[in-house]
Amino acid sequence: MVVIRLSRSGVNKRPFYTIVAADKRRARDGRCIERLGYFNPIAAGKDVRLHMNFERIQYWISQGAQPSDRVKQLIKTYEKTAETTGTTAAA
Secondary structure (H helix, E strand, O other): OEEEEEEEEEEOOEEEEEEEEEEOOOOOOOOOOEEEEEEOOOOOOOOOOEEEOHHHHHHHHHOOOEEOHHHHHHHHHHHHHHHHHOOOOOO
16 A cells, blocks of 8 residues: 655754655655655745645545645645645646
8 A cells, every 4th residue: 555654854853854655564764656745844934844746646646545644734734825825736
């Protein structure tokens, strides 16, 4: 089963997450099928907090991939910010 989840990287006390499509049986930070974006929870200033390839996420969901709870929240946030900025969610 394919899941869309966060893979942690970065150093101690400074997390950085990559949004990935991966086999559920693999380790959290193990091999992934495809990288779909990133999430920087401690972004400040002009740093980008959330970036995702929305088309590919929709593709994986249509193929039966299950997003984690946190990724579901991030998708909703991304859609909301895309609406308010006037850009398409696929961009």
